[in-house]
Amino acid sequence: MRNVRLTLCYEGTDFAGWQRQPGKRTVQEVVELALAQLLGERVRLLAGGRTDAGVHALGQVANFRTHSNRSPEILFRALNATLPPDVRVLQVDEVPLAFHATYDARQKLYRYVFHDGSVTYPWLRRFVAQARQRLDVEPMSEGARWLCGTHDFSSFETFGAQRASSVRTIRRLAVFRSRYGLLWEREPLDEKTEARADGDFVYLEVMADGFLYNMVRAIAGTLYNVGRGFWPPSVVREILEAKDRRRAGPTAPACGLYLVKVWYEDLSDGAPPLDFPT
């Protein structure tokens, strides 16, 4: 028995999310079908982050156990030859049997992209959320600061989810304006870079030890209301303290959201989470 880890990217547009659902096209099903075809056995994929319908992934991580002895290199080529073009395998590694992509995830990075130029360019329509007015990044950053650290994020959790705890720790919540070309970077963006001083894109990057259902999109919808001047930044604190989803902003559209990267403690993947600059 071997344990194999996949690093995957996909365009979420035509997927009903990661997780298998009867009668729907999901990433899990598409990749599991490709693996079954290649390995001659059914496998079960475990994911680092279960992305929702329409959400994109730049560096999703998933693992499966198999009796097959195909090398990672062969699997990499065969999978990309088999999978549909909206999902690609970026890396295949053999990992210790105990590795579990869901439970062992230590930090995850999500990116949310608003476009607030006057025209929604055709090539952007699947990849950004179009803002209806210009966003002011300063108050958004100010509001975002209330969310950093360890909090009960009930106000940013979509109703219906069942979790043992709504407490999570956000290590970093950056809001910055940028020019395009950065949508698909598979590493955290540095808001200080010169090229990002202007442009029609507003990026949110949220790095945390875990996320509640629709949490990033609820944060994005809330900061959107701050950015368009509907709420002052201090409202974010009130929302957080209310622990009531109805107080926060709307769930921002799925097409603006990216699962960028998942960090694991034991499998080195560049810097381990705790060395990551906050």
Next chain:
Amino acid sequence: MRNVRLTLCYEGTDFAGWQRQPGKRTVQEVVELALAQLLGERVRLLAGGRTDAGVHALGQVANFRTHSNRSPEILFRALNATLPPDVRVLQVDEVPLAFHATYDARQKLYRYVFHDGSVTYPWLRRFVAQARQRLDVEPMSEGARWLCGTHDFSSFETFGAQRASSVRTIRRLAVFRSRYGLLWEREPLDEKTEARADGDFVYLEVMADGFLYNMVRAIAGTLYNVGRGFWPPSVVREILEAKDRRRAGPTAPACGLYLVKVWYEDLSDGAPPLDFPT
């Protein structure tokens, strides 16, 4: 009677090109239908460059004559509210009655984008041509130099086209490697910019007074053969001198091609063509 100029962008993927064709979805038809709906009269659009099926446009120019007295601002908003999301209006201007978007075009800029990374990312598949191997930019640039200037480009004209002359003047043919984010720039790219020193994208930019049918794609297919080491750069000169389409490389895929900008002498649009650095 008024003459109105539109600056348009579109994603070519789902269009059978610019020009009206029975039973096919074309940009001309889609925009003419939207205009008829708004103006209450049928108008005929004339285009700066008649892009082919699948080819994108960042700054297509088209004009039409109308009896309507709607302001450019109203037309801009109403058109973008009416048009499908894969075509957008960037600008609407009133121009002198004599202006003709096709005949008055003085210079046109096309961009061709190859991606030669090992994985075709899902979000790129509609917007680049995927190279099967790494391209060497130096010999491509060397080959490109033979094409600059005034030549008979018969070797780069798809069979079947009828033109008075196959002589055109290429002012600039730049080949350079880059990181992404530049695909959709609506101005000529500067290959000297630092950010473009590495990356998995190879850009071709061709600026000329006119283009033969499939000319940029034939040039791209030829330089691709040079970049992958199949031909030495000097073959480009032999191909040009042969005046025989069969000697040149294949027609590169439509999805890698962009009509970037059209310059007109009399309607100032930044620098006039002759001041443009070659």
